[in-house]
Amino acid sequence: MTTDWEALYQTGETQWDKGAASPALLAYLAESLLTGRVLVPGCGRGHDVRAIGAAGADEVEVIGLDLAPSAFAGVELLPNTRFVMGDLFDLPSDFSAAFDAVFEHTCYCAIPRERRDDYMYAVTQALKPGGLLLAIFYLNPRDNPDPTLGPPFNATLEELDTRFAEHFTLLRSEVPTVAFPGREEREVLRLYQRF
Numbered sequence: 001m002t003t004d005w006e007a008l009y010q011t012g013e014t015q016w017d018k019g020a021a022s023p024a025l026l027a028y029l030a031e032s033l034l035t036g037r038v039l040v041p042g043c044g045r046g047h048d049v050r051a052i053g054a055a056g057a058d059e060v061e062v063i064g065l066d067l068a069p070s071a072f073a074g075v076e077l078l079p080n081t082r083f084v085m086g087d088l089f090d091l092p093s094d095f096s097a098a099f100d101a102v103f104e105h106t107c108y109c110a111i112p113r114e115r116r117d118d119y120m121y122a123v124t125q126a127l128k129p130g131g132l133l134l135a136i137f138y139l140n141p142r143d144n145p146d147p148t149l150g151p152p153f154n155a156t157l158e159e160l161d162t163r164f165a166e167h168f169t170l171l172r173s174e175v176p177t178v179a180f181p182g183r184e185e186r187e188v189l190r191l192y193q194r195f
């Protein structure tokens, strides 16, 4: 069944939205910046978009992509951030090899298993060769490991290893020391570089 994300925003059923950027992203940005053009797919209300933009100042331009127009309603932007309404699986042609980095947070877990290769190819297509994928993968949103349940859908490290090995080198992988309440030990931070 396809999820009607727009309807969820309109009815306020957005329990994934914690009103703030990912704690693990903020910890990462305290040590290292994301610079150049950065794409945040499935950005929702843009908390992570603004955090990356605020940290990188004039060294970064951040584009948040989401297919639900109501996600952006009344949302503030910084001068170096903007939102694009669109589908990750049908990216505008000017997004091809246009990004120095992609930031993933709770978009991958929103994507059903049968479309996750498409997710990987879309991110690969958007990145320049040598570009970075920084991901806070929410691996286990559900206690029930049945992979068909969702969204959010669970994922495994083995799945990530298999899926991303084709186009990416894994530079870093660790369990974040900070997380939203309830997500502790359920996330993994991964930094990949596109071949």
Ligand SMILES: C[S@@+](CC[C@H](N)C(=O)[O-])C[C@H]1O[C@@H](n2cnc3c(N)ncnc32)[C@H](O)[C@@H]1O
Pocket: 005, 006, 016, 017, 018, 041, 042, 043, 044, 045, 065, 066, 067, 068, 071, 086, 087, 088, 089, 105, 106, 107, 110
């Ligand atoms: C679980 S929400 C997470 C939102 C945001 N990352 C956050 O943490 O608040 C997943 C988001 O992905 C968006 N989304 C789902 N499929 C998408 C697609 N194919 N292209 C673009 N956005 C998509 C939804 O509209 C939704 O805003």
